[in-house]
Amino acid sequence: MFDTLEKIDGATLHHGRAHNRVYLMETEQYDWNSLIDNMKTIAHKMDYDKILSRVPEEAKEVFKSKGHVVEAKIPKLYNGEKAGYFLADYLNTDRAKSNIKVKKTITSVKTIALAANSTSEDAHFALPVYLEVRKLEESDLPAIIQLHKKAFLSYPFPIHEPEYLKQLLKDNHEFYGLFEKGELLVSAILKVQESESSIEIVDFATHPNYNGQNLNYYLVQEIKKRVVNSSYKTIYALVRATSYGLNITFSKHGFLLGGTLMNNTVIRGNLESMNVWYCNL
Secondary structure, three states: OOOEEEEEEEEEEEOOOOOOOEEEEEEEOOOHHHHHHHHHHHHHHOOEEEEEEEHHHHHHHHHHOOOOOEEEEEEEEOOOOOOEEEEEEEOOOOHOOHHHHHHHHHHHHHHHHHHHHOHHHHOOOOOOEEEEEEEOOOHHHHHHHHHHHOOOOOOOOOOOHHHHHHHHHHHOOEEEEEOOOEEEEEEEEEEEHHHHHHEEEEEEEHHHHOOOOOOOHHHHHHHHHHHHHOOOEEEEEEEOOOOOOHHHHHHHOEEEEEEEEEEEEEEOOOEEEEEEEEEEO
16 A cells, blocks of 8 residues: 545645655645644544644744644745744654664764765765766656665555656656666655745665665765756755765755654654755755
């Protein structure tokens, strides 16, 4: 069973068993009280234990008055003007907790990543001549599917199916890939949010034989270069909070830490906290 994407009164909700939560991804509606009540109804009905919402600044106090807590903030997320907030409501308080070892790792990752922050292009590494980064097209779907099959044991959406990926390409998503001698080693999916003038990097997939080689560094570097030259105002990503390499990569490329979403996403069978990294362009 895959997760569900549904529209309720202009709001796009992602929910399902994979992450056992409701996620308010975007909304055009401003009856915040009604929306919060609807999300809680779904969560109780499906026995989810977390509600996560990404909302503009004017909704923050309404959500807080309903018991939601701010976990992350992205300044100027909406069209380079209004801040965006990630707020969470834990229907099971155990979901908000992490053991001491995990907490220490998350703190260590943040400390080391923040120390690596750089906005200077001189501090970055040039793409090696034997690697190529390019935007992927429909003709690349077979290679993307093969990479997804190797990189993901499970996934909340049918990313192994060509028709689903074709639909993403039609629905304001872009794919980028890093190649060596024609072989796709790393891919990234970008969600282009035209109405907000923002781009979210929603997923990386790395060939298992190349894990630990930090090839994501070059992919993030090239993606950011391309986005800087566009009309978009903000680029951001949710990164596994215990991953030293990827957090350091975003910091090195001038991204700032917006906060941490506790026990938010199931990755390879484990419930992971996610750091929010953003860059206002």
